[in-house]
Amino acid sequence: MEQLIIVGAGPAGVSAALYAIRLGVTPLVIHNGIGALKKASIIENYYGLPTPISGEKLYETGLSQLKALNIPVAEEELLSIAYDNGVYQVQTSFHSYESQAIILATGAKRNPITLKEAKKYEGNGISYCAVCDGFFFRNKNVGILGNGDYALHEAKVLEPLAKAVTIFTNGLTETFDSSVLGNIQVNHKKLLSVGGENSLEWITFEDGSKLNIDGLFVALGSAGSTDIAKKLGLILKDNHIMIETDTSTMLPGFFAAGDCTGGMMQIAKAVYEGAQAGTKAVKFIKNTK
Known part of the structure; x- marks a missing residue:
């Protein structure tokens, strides 16, 4: 069984993984390819980028960071997440996984x-x-x-x-x-x-x-993460997952970060929430030992 599964490898998911591994937990990152970042042909409003960069390039850089830290990555389509007796059961197009904690960072897919x-x-x-x-x-x-x-x-x-x-x-x-x-x-x-x-x-x-x-x-709306949230009984508002200030949800050990939580659809916000989720998820895991 995994300690932590992070669904999504965009800014929120990668940020969560980086903070989790620094705190002693190696997560499994599951993703199904680039999402909304692919539509960003030029990014000029993010700290530390001396020249404009494409969303696709930024996404590839994030994957390279995960690889450099030996964080396992599975490129698979997420089908469902279920919760039973303290364990999350994650079904993808290829495998079934179990985990103590989940960070949902799948973004908000536009129609x-x-x-x-x-x-x-x-x-x-x-x-x-x-x-x-x-x-x-x-x-x-x-x-x-x-x-x-x-x-x-x-x-x-x-x-x-x-x-x-x-x-x-x-x-x-x-x-x-x-x-x-x-x-x-x-x-x-x-x-x-x-x-x-x-x-x-x-x-x-x-x-x-x-x-x-x-x-x-x-602006045709969003889907994907909300379907998972609805099946788990999480609270939604305007098709976004409602989270506490620490990115936790009403389910123990289930956190959400990035565009799927609404608010500013910005990289800076996703990176912050990812860091918060990674930190809080590790704390949850260590407190449940």
């Missing part, structure tokens, strides 16, 4: 964007984080692809920066409170594709009409 040609403009007009990339769209026309509270939140982040902000519900008839929208517009037309020369320049709708736009932020 995939299905617009034609969309992949071509990721990092060149299409973004997945208003806080991260809103600065690059000052005084420009931007849109939010989504139809719920997450989309409205991203729109509110962009509103003071952009020239105009429009929420595209893609055919869904979500009704937003007009008193909350302010100057934010809502477009219910169904989208067909995006286009532009070297970067995003327009959106085409299914009715054949076209709208010029400088940027499109995807």
